[in-house]
Amino acid sequence: MKAIIIDTFVTDLSTLHPTTAPSPNSAPKQPPPRHPTFHARPRILRHRRAVPAFSAYRPGDRVFGSALGAYAEYIAVPEALLRRVPRGWGLREACALGAIVACQVAKAAEARVIGVVGSAEKERVVRGLGVDVGNEEGGVDVVYDPVGNVESSLRCIKYGGRVLVIGYAGRHGVMEKIPANKILLKSAKVIGYRWGEHGRRFPHEAERVWDKVVEIAEKGEVKAVVYDEEYKGLESVPRAMHDVEANRVWGRAVITIADEGEVLEEMKASNGKAKL
Secondary structure, three states: OEEOOOOOOOOOHHHOOOEEOOOOOOOOOOOOOOOOOOOOOOEEOOOHHHOOOOOOOOOOOEEEEOOOOOOEOOOOOOHHHEEEOOOOOOHHHHHOOOOOHHHHHHHHOOOOOEOOOOOHHHHHHHHOOOOEOOOOOOOEEEEEEOOOOHHHHHHHEEEEEEEEEOOOOOOOOOOOOOOHHHHHHOOOEEEEOOHHHHHHHOHHHHHHHHHHHHHHHHOOOOOOOEOOOOEEOHHHHHHHHHHHHOOOOOOEOOEEOOOHHHHHHHHHHOOOOOOO
C-alpha cells in the first residue's frame, strides 16, 4: 500500500511523499510505522477479513475515528476508537465534525459566542454559524483558545473569568511566557485541556463526549465546516499542510485518500458486500 512515513524530524513539508509500506496487520506485534495524524479520518470498512465476527461493524459501514497512521491507504484501528458516521452526514462532513464545533455547541446551549478571526473570509464563515465578531463590554466569561494566545485571552476575560487552552497552533513552536501577575490581578483560571491524552487516560469520558457530539450532529444542531479547497490523494498532503501553515484554511481541510465510489467498486470486485 501507499503511505507517508515519518522517520526523521520534518522541517520541510514538501519532503513528505507517499511511499510503499506494508499493509497493516489487524493485530500488530510491533508499533506501526509513524504516519502523521491530526484529526478523525472517516473510512469505509473494506474487507471481511479485517472485521471480526463479533464486531458491531460490517464491511461497507461508514466509520470515523482517530489513530496514528491516517495518511495511508489502509489503517488498522481498535474497534473502541471507531464510531459510525452520523446519520445524514457524508465522509467529508464526518472528517470535519470537530471543526468550529465548540462555537456551535455553545450556540446550541444559548450562549453568546464572539469569534476572533484573522481575515474577512474567516469572518464570513463564523458569521454563517451565528457567531458574533465584536466586543463584550466588561470582558467575557470564558475564552476558548486553540492557538496559544493566553496573554491576549487574559485581556479579554472579565474578573474571575476562565481561559481554556486546548492548543498552540498559532505559536509556530515558540511558547508564551505569561506574567503570573496578570492571572492574579483578574483572579483568572487558566485551564489546560489536552483532548488526545485526556481520552487515553479517561476513555469512558471521551466516549460520552463523542456520543453527545454525534447526537447533536444528527439533530442538526451542529454542521460540518469543510474548507472548500480540494485535496485528493496522499500526494496532496504537503499542499494541504502548507495551506494550514499559511493560515489560509478555515474549518477543516479534508484530504480524500480514496474516492468512496472507487472503494465500493473495489469491494464488489473482491466479493465484499457494501452496507450503506
